[in-house]
Amino acid sequence: MTEQVGPGTVLAGRYRVVEPLPSDLEDVSVWQATDQILDRPVRVRVLRSGAVAPALDAARRAALVTDARLVRVLDVGTHEGVGYVVSEQITGVSLAQLVERGPLTPDQARAVVGEAAAALEVARRRGVHHLALRPSVVHVSADGRVVVSGLAIDAALLGLTPADARETSRRDAVDLVRLLYTGLTGRWPADDDGPTAPGVQAAPVLDGAPVPPAELAGGVPNDLDTLCSVTLGPHEDGPHSPGDLVHELEPWGEIRIGSTADDAGAGPGGAVAAAAADVDAAPAPEQPVRVARQSVRSAFDDLPQGTPRPGTPPPAVPARSSAIPPARTERAAPAPASDATPVLPASLPPVRHEPDPRPGGWDADLGFTEDPFAFVEEDDEPRRRFDPTALVLVVVGVAVLVGLVVAARALFVSPGGTQAGTGTQTEATPTPGGETPATGEDGGDGQGEEPAAAEPQDGPPPAIAGIRTLDPTNPEGERVENTERAIDGDPSTFWFSYTYNRPDFGGLKEGIGIEVRLAEETTVSGVTLGVNGTGGGVEVRSTTGDAPTQGDVLASGTLGPTTDLTFAAPVRTGSLVLWFTELPTNAAGQFRLEITEIAVS
Structure with missing residues (x-):
């Protein structure tokens, strides 16, 4: 299988192998390659023999971990029986x-x-x-x-x-x-x-x-x-x-x-x-001056607020805003000079510095003056004050009058909603089938007709059981990682496709899709998509992922932050396919599909 991959080989129609790189593992060759779609250098590991399947599975699990200090896995697949793992280029x-x-x-x-x-x-x-x-x-x-x-x-x-x-x-x-x-x-x-x-x-x-x-x-x-x-x-x-x-x-x-x-x-x-x-x-080699780096703090985001870490100073206490100024403590002598400037750990609350100039009426020593309203000037002549008693009585009188009118009107209206004594009151009589007729005994015009009850929905409310991505050029789908983010109910997370250099998927494929599997077959009347970006096109088809471009087109439209796709008539189904015919443009100007949430109704 060694001859199958070499300089000039194009893996999956996308990654062109350029030159070999050193490797310390047997049956594994490492290559510098070029992603021809994104025009960027990548690193490709070709797995010729051995535990190829477990290694590819491990690579897919590693791709789910996101951290700047871990080499990012970009793609996993096979080429003519040889497994490969594409990752970002390693520098240094x-x-x-x-x-x-x-x-x-x-x-x-x-x-x-x-x-x-x-x-x-x-x-x-x-x-x-x-x-x-x-x-x-x-x-x-x-x-x-x-x-x-x-x-x-x-x-x-x-x-x-x-x-x-x-x-x-x-x-x-x-x-x-x-x-x-x-x-x-x-x-x-x-x-x-x-x-x-x-x-x-x-x-x-x-x-x-x-x-x-x-x-x-x-x-x-x-x-x-x-x-x-x-x-x-x-x-x-x-x-x-x-x-x-x-x-x-x-x-x-x-x-x-x-x-x-x-x-x-x-x-x-x-x-x-x-x-x-x-x-x-250094004056003390056993205890060198060190600085906590920002990059390590992300590993402890879920620690309780204020939890001190071993080897770090105690949490700083934020300044309080109170009448009595906080007591000032003398700081210890500074540590020996070093090239790095100490930084407080991220878990410590920021220290707020209160401005020294205090507003008028506050004494610097006691916190406040004996008369906090001393700055208010009093007039020599007393002002005439407005007496609101008369206005209040008028408002109360009007309110009582309105209440009497409403009460009197209610006395002369029958419970059925018609004027008493007019002879137009309808009486509902049960029918042998237990139904209530819409009109009275006298064949009236249905003035006492009750509003018709809404027809029950055909089946339970639709619920999404799972989704999978579809790619006509790859049986595994389009970027299979993190698909659960599109249905997790959190609009701050999203699934995204590969990035292309043109909205027509770089001319490599006719489109991509997402199969939406429902928990059980039921009636669906529409789909709502949350998208980071605008433009492009999408179709909702009544089909399955095995035949994504077949089936009736239930709705179609242009993508936006909230894309509502309402069907012309409700359909009963157990699965739908969202088929994207053109890519939208995200906030960074890239041609990439980013879906924050999928909902069916």
Whole structure:
């Protein structure tokens, strides 16, 4: 199968393979490719043999996790019997390449692994784990952004079967500590059951455990040395999830891998020299000044407000707006100067600064003056006041008069709604069938006719059981991820299609569709769509996803923020197909379909 994919090969009629990239997994080739529809570079992993089906399934699960520090999976499929996974392009160097020049400084190792741990904590909360962490899957870009690749996919290719949630979380946490050990020492503390790290020296072992980092590199802080020793030791100590490790490592500073390497110079000892220079410049090497980064806060959005994190200062108390000014406390002496400016964690409430100038009538010492109305000037001559008594009596009298008129009118009107004594009152008499006739006994004109009751609906109210996307060029559908967002009842979430360079789907297909499956067959009279964008076209067809362009067109129209598609006559059905003949334009000017909600009535 090797000959099936090579330079010039076009996968799925879209991704043109350009040139090979290095890979440390067997039966997996990595290629730089170009997305011909969006005209952008992508990274394609071709799975030639082995656990191809589990790897493709893992890639689909990884695509559901969204975080800037995780390589985004763009497409998953097969080409002539060969599986492929398309992801965004990876920029920067891997941790394996960084430690080739020497160990990182403790601050940089802490920051790199902390960012990776925060990303994997986001994935863990979505039920997805890596399980195959190694130095080659952690990348650092030139601007200091950390990106982790191979989420769930590499473990499936290596045959690492996930166990229960607790064990998988512990596995990722321990492997993250192994990465920390590698950053501190330049050595990889390999595990017998885990992946290897080609190009990285193995860590020496003493009594069945890796030698503590402080014995291999200078300037390793006590907390990091202890963390590595207890986690990689024979006991089940240390963090049990990536989130636990984040608490152990935070706060950390900005990542300056590029500048540190340049300052230290090239060569195997460059990074060590940079670490030594940082240690000499800092007054307290065991407690380096670090800054909490904004990027890690997203992993803890669901923590209760005000929950203090280990290693962070206590929450700041917002200034109160009260009559008595708040007591002022003296601040501690500032910490030694550093390049990074400290930032408060996102969980702390913002401190409001009250303006010093106080409004008139308030005393700076006591909070208020003895007479808060001293600024009101009194007239020398008393003013004539308006007496509203007469006006109130007039209003009450009018109200009583109106009430008497209404009451008198009610006395001369019969319960049936006709004037008493006029002889036009109709009396409803039951018929043998139990029905009430519309007119009285005298064959009147139906003046006492009751309003006709609404006809009962044919079947229960329509309810959506599920949806699936339809693509005439792909049996799996059009962007199968996150379809549940279109029916979750939350207008802030949405499903979106691929982005095309023209509203006619780039000339690649005649349209795309969404099959709407109802909970049971019932009567439907219309469909309402919530769309982020305007333009394009949609048809509602009475058919199924197996024949999306067949069936009667029940309604059609142009897309907008709220698109109401009402049928000419209600139909009884168990499924509908929304067939989009042309793409709308979203707020960013892109030709892409974004559906916030689908509702049937």
